[in-house]
Amino acid sequence: MKILFASAHDSDPQSWIAPLQALVPQAEIHNWVDAGPSIGAQLAVVWNPPADIFLRETDLRAVFNLGAGVDALFKLPGFTEALRVVRLEDAGMAVQMAEYAAYALLRASRRFGDYESQQEKRLWKPLPDIQRKDWPVGVMGMGVMGARVAQTLAGLDYPVAGWSRSGKDLPGVEKFAGRGQLPSFLARSRVLINTLPLTDETRGILCRDTLQQLLPGAHVVNVGRGEHLVEADLLALLESGRLEGATLDVFCQEPLPQEHPFWQHPRVTITPHVAAASLREASIAQVAGNINRYLRGEPLSGVVARGRGY
CATH class of the missing domain: 3.40.50.720 (NAD(P)-binding Rossmann-like Domain)
Structure with a gap:
């Protein structure tokens, strides 16, 4: 052989x-x-x-x-x-993915980005305490990666839901299944974390139509594939204020071109495809x-x- x-x-x-x-x-x-x-x-x-x-x-x-x-x-x-x-x-990838998702969620909900800005200004200003109920998380994809992400974030006492093609029962995680339940899943999510595999059905699933169904002040975290995200739609929704921020690890073109607007966008955090090695x-x-x-x-x-x- x-x-x-x-x-x-x-x-x-x-x-x-x-x-x-x-x-x-x-x-x-x-x-x-x-x-x-x-x-x-x-x-x-x-x-x-x-x-x-x-x-x-x-x-x-x-x-x-x-x-x-x-x-x-x-x-x-x-x-x-x-x-x-x-x-x-x-x-070893699932725990790394969970760490990355937790980082993105906590940076948004605990406003660590704002504290970084305050440090640059030498400003001592505690921000209001958070209420976890105000930060419901939606995880797209309930495979090995998505399930580990969902369970980890549920363990931090955030309300977590998982959406996949056929649905998956996990303790402490609300289940949504199929295209028919996607609108309800999106409507209850403020932090959307994508771990889906890339297929003909999921290509471009993070688009204007889906992202604008999220709760106000929403954050998008993409650790699936770059082709899941319609980048122009995300930029337009960030500029309009419909979305609050995005943490992106994967892109349609990698390495991300130097002239890409994501690099200098104030509400986009970029990492170079390192969420889970x-x-x-x-x-x-x-x-x-x-x-x-x-x-x-x-x-x-x-x-x-x-x-x-x-």
């Missing part, structure tokens, strides 16, 4: 290949070589792989993605319906476990349902 490792984000592929090889000794793991010949790999471990990977390695049967988002793989030339795609389900050790253990199950003919965890895109 030959396995190909292909990642455009790692300058030291052996730091992945060597421990993977130790955990899957019955396979041969090879690093991608640009312009090299096909190695006849049956499996691939990838993260943002070269665009021609499926054209060159035509014997691939399954792809193990070193991340939760798999939408980019489906767009590569040569990708076929016969290929199984397996994504990371957590690998897959941790190397946990990722290797999860991928190796799935590969070994594949080799034994056992069921895999994290298999992407092609019809849903996640």
Whole structure:
């Protein structure tokens, strides 16, 4: 069994290949070589792989993605319906996502941004205490990431609701399901946190129509995909005062162009796609476990349902 490792984000592929090889000794793991010949790999471990990977390695049967988002793989030339795609389900990402969401929520509700401005002016001025009931949170997407976010924020005693395609029961989290319940979910949310996977159904879901249904003084937190957000609509709603602020970690174009208006907007906080990084050790253990199950003919965890895109 030959396995190909292909990642455009790692300058030291052996730091992945060597421990993977130790955990899957019955396979041969090879690093991608640009312009090299096909190695006849049956499996691939990838993260943002070269665009021609499926054209060159035509014997691939399954792809193990070193991340939760798999939408980019489906767009590569040569990708076929016969290929199984397996994504990371957590690998240390969920707790990071929860931390990021908590930061964004607390910065808005506790007005830490205002305190930063006051510090610059050497101004000592306690602001009014908050009432958590005035800061209802809505989490879009109830997968591993979204569920961890929702439960973490509910643990801070904020009123939290979760919305997803089919709904999910979580202690302390109000459940909303399907497009029919989306308006009710939005209408009760002041802080909207998006953790959805990117599919044809969710592309552009953060648009003028949905965002203007949020409670007054709303904040938007996007840690899903850049293509979920219609950036021009967000800017217009911020300028009009309909939205109070936004914390954005993902963008339609990355790196974000220097001339983009988000950079200097006073009510937009930007981070460079760092909300949740897959941790190397946990990722290797999860991928190796799935590969070994594949080799034994056992069921895999994290298999992407092609019809849903996640």
